[in-house]
Amino acid sequence: MSADQRRARDYVDFDGAPGTWNAITDVPGVEVGYTTLIDGDGPLVPGTGPVRTGVTGILPLGRERVGTSVAAGMFSFNGNGELTGSHWIEETGSLALPITITNTHAVGPVHRGVLEWSLARNPALQQGWHLPVVGETFDGYLNDINGRHVREESAMAALDAAASGPLVEGSVGGGTGMNCYGFKGGTGTxxxxxxxxxxxxxxxxxxxxxxxxxxxxxxxGRHLGPQLLDDNPMEDAARSAPPGSGSCITVVATDAPLLPLQCKALARRVSLGLARTGTTGSHFSGDVFLAFSTANPGALDSGIGAAPAGIRRLDFLPWPTINPLYSAVVQATEEAVVNALVAADTMIGRDGHRSPGFANDVLSG
Incomplete structure (x- = not known):
């Protein structure tokens, strides 16, 4: 994170006690990296630009344990979106490869890039089959989304860059060309x-x-939208989708020992965190959430090369005790969205399309 990165807590208070970096990387072992692609200005020339896109990579157990399973669960609040590998997560309650997020039309190359990177990182994976987890949201208002600018190498570079510590937010990684509530949005944590x-x-x-x-x-709790209706070029422009369209991919991580169904329950609570920021869930918004626990690493391995033998056991918290985790998901989701808004500056993309930065001083009023 840059020294001058603005965050929502610079302007307003939030419920709950954050970790050291107030980021997903506060969960021990979790690493995050970005590839940010910004190039060109002016009229859209498909295949040339302008380019405003990227890839976000998340390593649940860090780079040294790629291929080791973690308990996981996913929830689709609204299904106009993609999260590859989700059927297998639903079937087995686990994932073992990196998680990536990009734009809607770049899922294919990112999927292949994750596979190539993982096979190179852990040669034992060469003997198995794999279903990388790739999520997407649409950045076509600002980006040449059909231009094939995100490549396999883009995903691999994001994973190579993954690290623990504080994270840059706003117009970075997969969030580079994204918009939120008619303002410049993107990545928040x-x-x-x-x-x-x-x-x-x-x-x-x-x-x-x-x-x-x-x-x-x-x-x-302040309904600011009606006060901020001016300077809203995305809604003023002729667009095929109505206001509120877009998507949200959210990843939840914890070191609390959980069953897969408990991870799924955490993923569902993301909906409540988003609702605190005002959304009612547009028909055209693909809102898909994934949660995982870094406890019990490898306990849910399905076997690479040879079928695993013997009895496996999982430690997990009793269901009645996990309400504090639900609260944490709701609180952190709300703050992550506002962090994305606060961090992102005005961006001009294809055909002069402009996404205005949020007026942060409004929060101090």
């Missing part, structure tokens, strides 16, 4: 420390925010 009995855990959220109509926007 947040975390919460949670105590359950005598034990402490971390819940982290990373969202690619590309959803919401301007009039809906609500921040910390």
């Amino acid at each position: 947040s975390s919460r420390r949670v105590a359950i009995g005598e034990d402490s855990y971390v819940v982290g959220v990373l969202t690619q925010a590309n959803f919401g109509a301007r009039h809906e926007l609500t921040i910390r």
